[in-house]
Amino acid sequence: MLDRVSTPADLKIMSDKELRLLADELRAEMVSAVSETGGHLGAGLGVVELTVALHAVFDTPKDHLIWDVSHQTYPHKILTGRRDRIRTLRQKGGLSGFTKRSESPYDPFGAAHSSTSISAALGFAVARDLGGAPEHGIGDAIAVIGDGSMSAGMAFEAMNNAGHLKKRMIVILNDNEMSIAPPVGALSSYLSQLYTGAPFQEFKAAAKGAVSLLPGPFQEGAKRAREMLKHMTVGGTMFEQLGFSYLGPIDGHDLEQLLPVLRMVRDRATGPMLIHVITQKGKGYGPAEAARDKGHGVGKFDVVTGTQAKSIPNAPSYTSVFAKSLLEQAQQDPKICAVTAAMPDGTGLNLFAERYPSRCFDVGIAEQHGVTFAAALAAGGMKPFCAMYSTFLQRGYDQVVHDVAIQRLPVRFAIDRAGLVGADGATHAGSFDIAFLANLPGFVVMAAADEAELCHMVATAAAYDDGPIAFRFPRGEGIGCDLPQNPAPLDIGKGRIVQKGSQVAILSFGTRLGEVRIAAETLAAQGIVPTIADARFAKPLDREMILKLAADHEVLITIEEGAIGGFGSHVAQLLAEEAVFDRGLKYRSMVLPDSFIDHASPADMYREAKLSAQDIHDKVLQTLGIASLKVRA
Structure with missing residues (x-):
């Protein structure tokens, strides 16, 4: 079936049964390709059926399909004329691991950070209704956003605006109980309640039926009671209050559910619509399903066993050196705590969380909140280490300025992935943190030349209480130098x-x-x-x-x-x-x-x-x- 697909238009002449076979072949093709290139595996496996259904039902690229983060778009790339290059993923001169406007007309909006898709979809919907440029020919705007990405404030800012403007647009909430790390927060709990409780359609039907049996004079009060019942029991109430029509939850791996729902929405939606889809990260490939992170990011691997090819490191990674150094400092000082934004493993703070669970905080994909949260921890007498990738810290820059720098609060910024990072490309490069931090009054900005220097800089940050301090270090292995047994704070401002x-x-x-x-x-x-x-x-x-x-x-x-x-x-x-x-x-x-x-x-x-x-x-x-x-x- 996959050999018959050159563009998504080829899916429209297939029967629903053929689309199910296509999904199986697409999943196998993706596993085969990523086994040769490495990359993001689990996220793409979780949206195979959803990708097939969206391209079969909607008229892409006229209908603009926007993937949040877009690390799940390998199946999308295979179906949109890039199958012949899929084994160049993330390699020099090859396909990007994310959506990229310059790569294909089927990528209407580039993304590699989370929670931007609903804003982009609303922008496209408004451009469509205002006439836009004729050559763009925008039809529907469809955002596919993961549940982890919904924890970021920007997603709700966009939904609030979309509910106000009432433009026809579609949001697919891809609820897989995972972003990179396991999800955290009240939103995750709310979504879990939606699909573990009784289907919301039953509550609506029961409430509506009960009201119709009452005499006329009593029906108005009963309608208000029905709304109260919905608020207590009906799924999606939160989204409906934001102005979205809510539909779901539905099984995102069952094309018999996906296809009719998407066709109905395509034909009947008039305003903003949210479709809640339940998927499994790593779906259909045993080793990915069994992985702790559902096979999020992998190197080259053996397809049969799932065993990844790993080189023997010559030296510990900078991230692991930071993590162990911070543990040593935290053992000596109970005021040291740690904050990360959905990246406990990537920043090494998973080790801190295991040792000091009450002093480690994963705030979800919410860098702005994380920075201000750390600022208040500092104001409250704690010694917070805010560990974020350089490229993600950019998202909290306003808070770095207003909530940390102006107040001269001693937040310690541990900036991982500084400099150029390789296969993730420009979107993940840590290019700008030196410039955007060193121009702030009262900030101390350090960079480690090697892993021994990093140990000293962790100690320096732990001992520094006069204002904000940051230290940056790259991705990957160190140079293999001897690490200090008792790291000492550096003299501030001395090379x-x-x-x-x-x-x-x-x-x-x-x-x-x-x-x-x-x-x-x-x-x-x-x-x-x-x-x-x-x-x-x-x-x-x-x-x-x-x-x-x-x-x-x-x-x-x-x-x-x-x-x-x-x-x-x-x-x-x-x-x-x-x-x-x-x-x-x-x-x-x-x-x-x-x-x-x-x-x-x-x-x-x-x-x-x-x-x-x-x-x-x-x-x-x-x-x-x-x-x-x-x-x-």
Whole structure:
């Protein structure tokens, strides 16, 4: 059946029985593809039947299908003309692991963060009704959002607005009891009650029937009683109060239920409609169904056994070093607590939660709330570590400014996935946190050059009570250095000299220090022995060290794994204020380029960013006016 599908239009000539066979083949194709590429497995397996049904019933791409987060879209990609490239997923030059507007007209809205789909669907619905651009030809707007994504405030902001505008749009609530980690919060409990209790249609029918039997004078009061009954017992009341017509829950793996419901909604809906669909993450593939996280993110694996191919690590990951260091600090200080936003495993806080469950808080996919929650914990005398990926911390930036920085509250931000992260691509790159934190008054911003430095920075953050402090570290393995037995707090705003040289000084902020060392070896073979310094702090700067480097060298080069406006810009500001440039210093700043870098291996991404050892070597020689040589890989 799958061989007969070039575009979703091919599904419309299939019988319902053939669509069921197609779903089975689609699931097998997805498992086969991801076994070769790695990627997000469980989420896509859970929406195979839903994907088939949506494309069979609606007229995509005219009908705009918007996938929240979109890590579940591999089946969608296979059905929308990308099957021949599905085995290039997340590889350099291949398909993105998420929806991407430039990749296909069937991806009307790009996404890789959660809770944006309802806002986007409403925007498309309004654009449709206002005429929009004729070439867009928007039909229906359909948002597919997971239950974990519904815990974010943005989803309810959009539903509130949609209920007010009353535009025809469709929201599919894909309720699989999982986002990445098991769900938390009152919404999860509410959804569970909906599908564990009696079907809401029965309550509606009973209430309506009882009222019709009463004499006329009593019916008005009975109607109010019926509404009270609905509020107590009828599923979906919360969504109906927001202005949505609610339908469900229905079995998201049963096409005999899905297809008639979607056809009815397509033909009859007039305003905002929410369809509550129950699915199972990892559905149909035993190893994924059995996994704790339902096979959320996997490497290459054996299809028969589900066993993932894993390389033997040369060193512990930065995340695990952070997690263990925080446990050591928490053992000494009962005021230390931890906050994460639906990423306990990804940030290493699952270990903290096991040891100190009453001091660890997973707030769900709600970074804004998480930051303000941490701010109040700090104001209440606790020592909160707010552990988030750099790319997700962006979502709570307003709270970082207003609730943390302005109030000078000592929230400790542990920023994981700093820099370029590889296969997840531009949407998950930690490119901007240096710039958006170091410009805030009173903030301390650190970056670990290696895992030993990370241990010291965790200790520094634990001991610092004068205001907000942040430390960043990358994804993946460390360099394999010895870890300190008793990590000591660093002197705030003080860097370190790693190697003394002359003529050229290279000032590194973060883990590019390893590449600097490689470049320095080749430079030394050419008779150039640079001074190497580890800044440690982007704010406050080590003014004394930087000004001495500038005074003692002809060339000063800064390097960081962050965007324009970060560490290098602060150094340039200092040098300008001190009139250092008037004395003839040649200063260069190596940063991420002013562009978004597509998915590839981290090494390839850093080469594209011109931040590899070869690029550092070339920058030194170019600044000195000397021809370049090849640096070893």
